[in-house]
Amino acid sequence: xxxxxxxxxxxxxxxxxxxxxxxxxxxxxxxxxxxxxxxxxxxxxxxxxxxxxxxxxxxxxxxxxxxxxxxxxxxxxxxxxxxxxxxxxxxxxxxxxxxxxxxxxxxxxxxxxxxxxxxxxxxxxxxxxxxxxxxxxxxxxxxxxxxxxxxxxxxxxxxxxxxxxxxxxxxxxxxxxxxxxxxxxxxxxxxxxxxxxxxxxxxxxxxxxxxxxxxxxxxxxxxxxxxxxxxxxxxxxxxxxxxxxxxxxxxxxxxxxxxxxxxxxxxxxxxxxxxxxxxxxxxxxxxxxxxxxxxxxxxxxxxxxxxxxxxxxxxxxxxxxxxxxxxxxx
Amino acid sequence: xxxxxxxxxxxxxxxxxxxxxxxxxxxxxxxxxxxxxxxxxxxxxxxxxxxxxxxxxxxxxxxxxxxxxxxxxxxxxxxxxxxxxxxxxxxxxxxxxxxxxxxxxxxxxxxxxxxxxxxxxxxxxxxxxxxxxxxxxxxxxxxxxxxxxxxxxxxxxxxxxxxxxxxxxxxxxxxxxxxxxxxxxxxxxxxxxxxxxxxxxxxxxxxxxxxxxxxxxxxxxxxxxxxxxxxxxxxxxxxxxxxxxxxxxxxxxxxxxxxxxxxxxxxxxxxxxxxxxxxxxxxxxxxxxxxxxxxxxxxxxxxxxxxxxxxxxxxxxxxxxxxxxxxxxxxxxxx
Numbered sequence: 278x279x280x281x282x283x284x285x286x287x288x289x290x291x292x293x294x295x296x297x298x299x300x301x302x303x304x305x306x307x308x309x310x311x312x313x314x315x316x317x318x319x320x321x322x323x324x325x326x327x328x329x330x331x332x333x334x335x336x337x338x339x340x341x342x343x344x345x346x347x348x349x350x351x352x353x354x355x356x357x358x359x360x361x362x363x364x365x366x367x368x369x370x371x372x373x374x375x376x377x378x379x380x381x382x383x384x385x386x387x388x389x390x391x392x393x394x395x396x397x398x399x400x401x402x403x404x405x406x407x408x409x410x411x412x413x414x415x416x417x418x419x420x421x422x423x424x425x426x427x428x429x430x431x432x433x434x435x436x437x438x439x440x441x442x443x444x445x446x447x448x449x450x451x452x453x454x455x456x457x458x459x460x461x462x463x464x465x466x467x468x469x470x471x472x473x474x475x476x477x478x479x480x481x482x483x484x485x486x487x488x489x490x491x492x493x494x495x496x497x498x499x500x501x502x503x504x505x506x507x508x509x510x511x512x513x514x515x516x517x518x519x520x521x522x523x524x525x526x527x528x529x530x531x532x533x534x535x536x537x538x539x540x541x542x543x544x545x546x547x548x549x550x551x552x553x554x555x556x557x558x559x560x561x562x563x564x565x566x567x568x569x570x571x572x573x574x575x576x577x578x579x580x581x582x583x584x585x586x587x588x589x590x591x592x593x594x595x596x597x598x599x600x601x602x603x604x605x606x607x
Numbered sequence: 608x609x610x611x612x613x614x615x616x617x618x619x620x621x622x623x624x625x626x627x628x629x630x631x632x633x634x635x636x637x638x639x640x641x642x643x644x645x646x647x648x649x650x651x652x653x654x655x656x657x658x659x660x661x662x663x664x665x666x667x668x669x670x671x672x673x674x675x676x677x678x679x680x681x682x683x684x685x686x687x688x689x690x691x692x693x694x695x696x697x698x699x700x701x702x703x704x705x706x707x708x709x710x711x712x713x714x715x716x717x718x719x720x721x722x723x724x725x726x727x728x729x730x731x732x733x734x735x736x737x738x739x740x741x742x743x744x745x746x747x748x749x750x751x752x753x754x755x756x757x758x759x760x761x762x763x764x765x766x767x768x769x770x771x772x773x774x775x776x777x778x779x780x781x782x783x784x785x786x787x788x789x790x791x792x793x794x795x796x797x798x799x800x801x802x803x804x805x806x807x808x809x810x811x812x813x814x815x816x817x818x819x820x821x822x823x824x825x826x827x828x829x830x831x832x833x834x835x836x837x838x839x840x841x842x843x844x845x846x847x848x849x850x851x852x853x854x855x856x857x858x859x860x861x862x863x864x865x866x867x868x869x870x871x872x873x874x875x876x877x878x879x880x881x882x883x884x885x886x887x888x889x890x891x892x893x894x895x896x897x898x899x900x901x902x903x904x905x906x907x908x909x910x911x912x913x914x915x916x917x918x919x920x921x922x923x924x925x926x927x928x929x930x931x932x933x934x935x936x937x938x939x940x941x942x
């Protein structure tokens with residue numbers, strides 16, 4: 278137990294260092310950008326008729342530091358702001374705190390990507406086990422083929438295809454927007470059902486385009502484990518089919534566990550193509566908007582969020598891995 | 608399991624009778640016969656040593672005894688009658704599963720990892736018990752602990768351990784425990800001690816011998832180590848190219864080997880004292896696809912005693928005296 282705590286605290290310290298490094302990197306990146314967006318904004322504000330003091334205050338609110346300060350002071354100010362969970366204000370949505378924008382967009386992305394991820398993982402892994410065990414039969418070949426095909430189709434093609442089939446060819450599902458705008462958001466039946474109906478296509482797009490990857494990885498992992506001596510030994514000891522499948526699945530899923538946990542971390546990057554096609558107000562769309570409108574505070578805020586979530590999931594994976602695989606416990 | 612039951616179990620050793628058994632391996636170059644029309648009686652309550660060089664079909668034969676030949680191998684013919692159970696190749700899959708582990712224990716090569724790396728040894732004992740409908744799992748664990756102590760291990764620690772926390776010699780003992788914990792009547796040891804150092808090997812074999820005497824176990828000892836079989840086995844069976852070349856009581860066979868291959872094997876053992884150059888290696892290489900296609904004796908190309916007859920057809924494996932069998936034209940002639 279003590280060892281576990283030491284490991285955990287080591288990870289956390291590393292995580293903090295990595296967040297610090299990324300945050301610094303983001304700061305200097307924005308600061309050193311050709312054309313210096315900070316100075317540019319300041320100059321623009323002055324030209325709009327603000328006094329230099331007003332302009333400076335405004336820029337400080339946006340970026341968290343004063344443009345004419347020495348670099349190191351700007352840096353300290355910036356870090357101080359971050360430590361207080363203040364990511365500055367958006368430029369394109371004037372006056373809106375970046376944190377607020379991100380927190381509003383995050384749930385949409387989480388609904389979309391997390392549901393798609395979990396669904397594709399479960400279906401893909403189960404199909405992968407079947408494809409591996411029945412690999413010499415037509416059923417197994419068909420499953421593998423479905424994985425290869427779906428894996429090969431890019432997300433946006435899949436999205437457009439599904440949108441065409443289910444919203445144009447057969448008008449079964451709504452297209453665009455996360456819910457029917459005529460309804461009042463809240464915990465009421467019509468709103469929730471509208472939410473689900475609008476989510477089906479984007480989630481399906483995500484799930485279908487990730488399914489193949491899980492399937493093929495799981496299949497090859499299972500085949501490797503099937504060749505292990507202890508599986509033959511389990512058979513020769515007369516272990517029940519169920520027990521043997523459990524041994525196989527447990528051993529085969531370990532490599533996928535890492536990929537899965539990291540995918541959850543990358544989830545907050547949003548799924549740009551899907552959110553764009555289905556007009557979903559998630560983080561992917563927000564980031565795209567930030568890039569298009571040169572909204573640097575929003576951009577660096579979003580990058581920071583993505584980094585932190587990847588680092589966090591990395592720590593969690595590392596830690597959970599030692600729970601599921603006794604070989605890396607110390 | 609009641610006490611009386613156990614006593615009764617121990618008093619009736621089980622034999623295994625192999626008839627006309629053939630196993631082939633499907634390869635790109637065609638079918639390779641790994642076990643070819645083998646007839647073999649494994650006597651109840653005895654230690655039978657099966658010896659032969661690598662690729663002679665020993666391990667395949669061992670797996671075939673339990674009908675567990677894995678792909679691309681396939682049993683094409685024959686029967687394996689286990690006393691009191693029936694033909695392993697004909698009974699239902701579920702019945703076969705229950706015989707494996709319960710009646711017939713199998714100990715793997717020491718170099719192999721026969722344990723699930725993600726589960727504690729104790730849990731795997733419980734998995735085994737549940738698979739074989741053992742009602743009293745607590746007493747099963749106690750039994751496992753007794754066996755481990757008997758095998759010279761810190762039983763409680765081992766049961767709480769994962770495979771990677773044990774040394775090679777310890778894993779091998781754990782493998783033996785798994786083969787015995789359900790009180791199997793027949794135990795097959797497939798090169799089980801080959802990867803162990805001499806001292807571990809000796810102590811493991813000593814325990815096997817003791818258990819054999821105590822429980823009247825029927826043991827099949829598969830090895831390429833003449834010393835091990837000479838020390839332990841009641842009978843020795845010599846395999847060559849998937850066929851039986853010779854068998855007989857240990858002393859008889861070692862003192863008066865009939866088949867030129869057996870003689871070659873015995874001569875090839877280096878002595879610990881004396882000149883190692885006295886050991887004479889067998890010339891040539893084990894049979895390949897081409898050899899199998901020939902009509903004559905499989906050993907013809909390597910045989911120092913070959914005669915014209917040997918090229919005509921395969922020698923017939925037959926009894927030459929009480930309990931001794933051999934497949935050789937030259938031996939036939941001498942009689």
